[in-house]
Amino acid sequence: MIGEVNGEAAPSGRRPYDGRRRRELAEESRGRVLAHARELFLSQGFGGTTIAQIARAAGVSAESVYKNFGGKAGLVRAIQEQSLLGVGTLPAEQRSDLAQTTATDAVALMEQFGRFAAEVGPLDAPIVLLIRDAAASGDADMAALLREVDDARYRRMLHNARQLIAKRLLRPGLTPSEAADVMFACTTAELYESLVGKRGRSPEEYGRFIARTLIANLL
Incomplete structure (x- = not known):
């Protein structure tokens, strides 16, 4: 045939x-x-x-x-990158950008950021903590990866801050770096570790904590 x-x-x-x-x-x-x-x-x-x-x-x-x-180290990098996608049909970063593009209510947007954190945190934070602990033990590859992860997260927060300031959704007078620092602090794996791992909060409660913190410091 x-x-x-x-x-x-x-x-x-x-x-x-x-x-x-x-x-x-x-x-x-x-x-x-x-x-x-x-x-x-x-x-x-x-x-x-x-x-x-x-x-x-x-x-x-x-x-x-x-x-x-x-x-x-390459496996851990791939797992961490996969974690940042979240669980939605679209990657969490794309959904975040869409939410920022269409936002008119700053409080609602901060609450949405909190929900993103509640979604991504359980996937990403344990892997970042794994990287941190391996780096602390002296693994040079993981120390380099930890720097990459932190640098990428800060660049993302600075991107968010610039978008929000351009849309006049943040408190007047805030600089992009100041706003980015607040968002960077709110998305550390250590915060997830403290509230969820040590204090027993649920991911949803963790997300609401982040939303309230962002509202108090950025709006």
Whole structure:
């Protein structure tokens, strides 16, 4: 029987190349690796977890993990980036930008920021704390990653501050750096650790705390 590939006849006996299915399988494999890596890192710690354990749990080879992620630090970076997406159909950052673009009520927007924090915090904060602890133990790669994560978060807060000041949604007289510092302080993993991990607050209560703090200091 004659098959067709991209509208052209393919030699008999050969299956057409299905690039989409291959990409889907690769994404499924990547998802399994990240899910099992997250579970093992958070239960055993960064130093106590090996690539071999992660590969075995995910049903892939250790070589493929190294090829796709470059090692444990690369895996943690990928997990942290994935955490920032949140759980919505659109990444949390995109939803935040949309909320800022359409906002007319500053209080409602700060409350929305709190809800974003309640959504992303449970995913992101434990991984940032893992990075922090590994960096404190002397791991140079994780120390560098911690700086990258903090720098990226500050750049994001400065972006937010500039947008909000341009829309005149913040208190007059606030500079972008002052507003960014407030938002930066409100989104530290240590704050999540204190309120949720140590004080037993729910993520929703944590989000409301952030919203009230933003309202009190920015509006």
